Amino acid sequence: MxxxxxxxxxxxxxxxxxxxxxxxxxxxxxxxxTAPGPGLGKGEDLLATRFASGEIDEEEYKRRLAVLRSHAPKPTLP
CATH class of the missing domain: 1.20.5 (Single alpha-helices involved in coiled-coils or other helix-helix interfaces)
Incomplete structure (x- = not known):
């Protein structure tokens, strides 16, 4: 039992x-x-998805992408 x-x-x-x-x-x-593609962070992947689905236009996509990349952490060397 x-x-x-x-x-x-x-x-x-x-x-x-x-x-x-x-x-x-x-x-x-x-x-x-889905997991982000190679070289893309979570924010960039989400932004690309919104652009692909038509939620944002190309100008807004480029502007937001530039902001994301300017605030991205820099890679550290071993």
């Missing part, structure tokens, strides 16, 4: 973890969030 209870609880916890992971991967609009 206790082994069955343990297995049931393990399944419930595993299901909860899987649901939490799946929920966390979705953006606020329901689309899956």
């Amino acid at each position: 206790s082994l069955t209870t343990l297995v049931v609880w393990a399944l419930i916890i595993a299901a909860a973890v899987l649901v939490a992971r799946a929920y966390r991967r979705e953006g606020t609009d329901g689309r899956a969030v």
